[in-house]
Amino acid sequence: MRRFLLFILLVLVHIPIVSHAADIHDAAMTGDVAAITAALDAGAGIDESDGTATPLYFAVWMGHIEAAKLLIERGADVNAQTSGGPPLMAAVGTGKIDLLKLLLERDADPNSNRGGEFALHVAVTLDCLDCVKALVEAGADVNAKTMDGKTPLHLAKSRGQREVADYLLSHGVVLPTPAPISMKLATADVEKGRTYFTRRCTSCHNVEPQGGNKLGPNLWSVVGRDKASVANMRYSDTLLGWEGVWTYEDLNRYLFGPMLTTPGVKMETPGVPDDTERVNLIAYLRTLSDKPIPLP
Ligand code: HEC
Structure with a gap:
């Protein structure tokens, strides 16, 4: 009960x-x-x-x-x-x-x-x-x-x-601009740049002259090349709309943080915010050519 x-x-x-x-x-x-x-x-x-x-x-x-x-x-x-x-x-x-x-x-x-x-x-x-x-x-x-x-x-x-x-x-977006790096290229560590590239970039980019595109375009001769100009690559409007060739400083800006500095790009990676790593990387990209363009 x-x-x-x-x-x-x-x-x-x-x-x-x-x-x-x-x-x-x-x-x-x-x-x-x-x-x-x-x-x-x-x-x-x-x-x-x-x-x-x-x-x-x-x-x-x-x-x-x-x-x-x-x-x-x-x-x-x-x-x-x-x-x-x-x-x-x-x-x-x-x-x-x-x-x-x-x-x-x-x-x-x-x-x-x-x-x-x-x-x-x-x-x-x-x-x-x-x-x-x-x-x-x-x-x-x-x-x-x-x-x-x-x-x-x-x-x-x-x-x-x-x-x-x-x-x-028009309402407060800030596009970061990294400090210029051209003057630092002469003393950069190309080998460190190569290692960095192998670790962080080869999943999407070939660098051999005859290599095709992966998710990203082939990067052979990229320094001094017209932006967004590799055949059979479907680039973003952002990259297509960015005039001129890839200079050291344009690469500096782009690689700092592609989505931040150049919003709308299809390379949706964090980029390389560290200055030294970015300089080494760009110095390595320069070597991907039969005739590397002169250092500044
Ligand atoms: C997840 C894939 C991916 C990774 C990882 C990646 N990229 Fe890219 N990359 C792309 C794509 C996709 C594009 C085309 C971007 C566009 O059209 O907006 C591109 C474009 C580029 C371009 C412009 C080339 C041209 O033809 O104009 C450069 C330079 C570049 N990447 C360098 C790098 C470097 C250096 C790294 C390593 C730090 C890297 N990328 C890592 C996918 C990637």
């Missing part, structure tokens, strides 16, 4: 908690404002996760602005983390500009991210110029990098999104 009573007690205590939680997430998903209010009044936690996300995240994800407003008014944490990131990621991921603006007005972090991918990157990927503008106006970092080093501008240029690219360029 005691055990039976205990059982009844557990059922009575347990069911309401479970069902409130379920109610508020279901209500948020369907945008049922009355049901959200009822669940909250009955004691459901405003930021309670159903194991995946919070009620606000669900309301935003499904595009229910009234439900989102209610949840925020009732104290929902606009920056609460969920398995999909904070609610702002749901707004930008579904391209819902009204919800994005609502969240930003209510102090959502414009630099929200999920797994190292920022809201601004998602907005650019979806080619949503209004989303990009809303985020940048709210203070999103236009130079933010994903874990693999991609900036919003690089993504926009890779995708041929002119308007987005122009907007970003």
Whole structure:
């Protein structure tokens, strides 16, 4: 009998908690404002996760602005983390500009991210110029990098999104320019450059005169060669649009960090940010020729 009573007690205590939680997430998903209010009044936690996300995240994800407003008014944490990131990621991921603006007005972090991918990157990927503008106006970092080093501008240029690219360029994008290296080439360590190349570049580039292209073009005679000029190679618009031959300083700029200095390139590698390594590498590239061009 005691055990039976205990059982009844557990059922009575347990069911309401479970069902409130379920109610508020279901209500948020369907945008049922009355049901959200009822669940909250009955004691459901405003930021309670159903194991995946919070009620606000669900309301935003499904595009229910009234439900989102209610949840925020009732104290929902606009920056609460969920398995999909904070609610702002749901707004930008579904391209819902009204919800994005609502969240930003209510102090959502414009630099929200999920797994190292920022809201601004998602907005650019979806080619949503209004989303990009809303985020940048709210203070999103236009130079933010994903874990693999991609900036919003690089993504926009890779995708041929002119308007987005122009907007970003006029709103604080910084293209780094490494210090000149020409005068350091005479004393560079060509052997170290060769070793570096073998380790980091041969997976994508042949250097024999008769070698074909790999993922990247053959680099025999690259110094002094017209940029983006190897036959049967599909270059990016960025490289095709960069006039002139490969000078030492152009290589310096490009190799410093291709996606940073020359956004839109198809060589999506971190580059060679270390000055000495880059100088050695360029001195080695110079030797890939029947007639290496003179040192400066
Ligand atoms: C993951 C593959 C990959 C790796 C690794 C890589 N590259 Fe590239 N590289 C490319 C691609 C693809 C292009 C064409 C870029 C474009 O069209 O925007 C390219 C282009 C170039 C160019 C311009 C050539 C031309 O014909 O105009 C140079 C120079 C270059 N790479 C040097 C290097 C060096 C040096 C390294 C090592 C530090 C390296 N690359 C590592 C893929 C790669």
